[in-house]
Amino acid sequence: MIRTCSAIVLKAVPFAEGGAVVSFLSEHGERLSGLAKGVKKPTAKWVAAFEPLGMVRVSFFGKEQTELKRVTRCELAFSPLTLGHLEASLVMACLADLFDRVAREGVEDDRLYRLLSACGRALKADPDNALGILAYAEHWLLHCLGLLPHPRVCGRCGNESAPLALLSPDHGWCCTACTPVDPVEALPPGAREYLRRLRTGGAETAPRLDPADEAQAVLTALLRARLLQELGGSLRSYEVLWRTL
Template sequence: MPLVESDAIILRSRAFGEADKLVSFFCRGHGRLRGLAPSARRSRRRFGAALEPLSHVRLWFYEREASELVRLSQSELVEGYWETRGELERSLALGQVVELAELLLPEREPADSAFRLLLAVLEGFKKEETLWLPLTYFQLWMTRLAGWLPALDACSRCRRPLGDEPAYASVDRGLLVCRRCRRPGLRQISPASRADALAMLASPLRKLPAEGWDRRRARELGRYLLDVIEYHSEKKLTTRELLDEEA
């Protein structure tokens, strides 16, 4: 099989056997993959620190017939983001980015927009003191890329503009409805949270002001987005529980 060269972001890596590493990564041109890095624990000559989680790397690998794993040949570090983990809360937030990436990013399918999103979010964690803006930005855009985000500026039922009034979320039906169309049991989404979401959809992360983005501001929108993701993926997010416990 021919040697493949591509930009990639390392999601996870762990020991495998006596000397190898098993690596989960997201490749710009080939989607999400898993690979075996032979002798990566015994010698740093071919891989060095370029298999650390949350690393942007240049990666060379071979695809193997009848195998889910590719064989990693070499990697070069472009930018390392593992030092942004810092305190426990930030480390858990970055862990959620990895968990969402492994859950929702397409396997073996090119997804340049998702690659650029993940890279921008890692840059956001590195540059901003607040973790809640880049984390919520990633939650929102992953929900949208998965096709699970309803229109945020108009009622999903009657199409009436929501304006400055609260909206009401139906997670199971993927709807966001107005006061007139709501039914009992729907969760309220405030105008402020919808405004934050619309701003994030309209602007690159690097251009959004980070001031005022604390856990309280992110809570309502983040809770709704994670409810949507968990419902449609039929999977409970481990990092969600851990971040809630850290509050």
């Protein structure tokens, strides 16, 4: 049985005899994996097709009940790789790790494919905003997982204008009008506006990293910690990112 689909490359793990087990995010948002034989050999015709976040047309061969099918064809259609741009390359590895953990085999969610493809194209167009695009992706992954309430109204009192105070596990975003909180621990001014920019803009307009923007820094750290906690802890790609930048 042969299955062909458009997909995004996530990870390639070395396998015996110069091969690799490659995971993909299909156009329907399902995680797929297959064995690509000889991919690590210098003469392999499809080495470049397995770079993280590359958009490909891939074919699998194997019986329906076979756990690991064989990759018989993989044609690269688009690559977000920008040669010599370390920050963008590190962020690509983080995104590949995140989506490899979030996507599930046998479970389709095309929002994941749309989000990752948008982030890949945004990275190609503006690699200098790699960290902003990563924060954008983390925000929307939490939304896809059903873990991020809408920030328009306070989840406790319904206020739409008071500054946000905190993110509560029970009520979602809570405002200062109804939530007593130590000013030192409260979310910085501008938190609601930053969340609005993440929700209403696309990956190509993701807010740029601004060291002077306290609300951006605090919320990025908060949402990242929540996402990594849900995925079982820190990812190696993030550890490399933190050590390098």
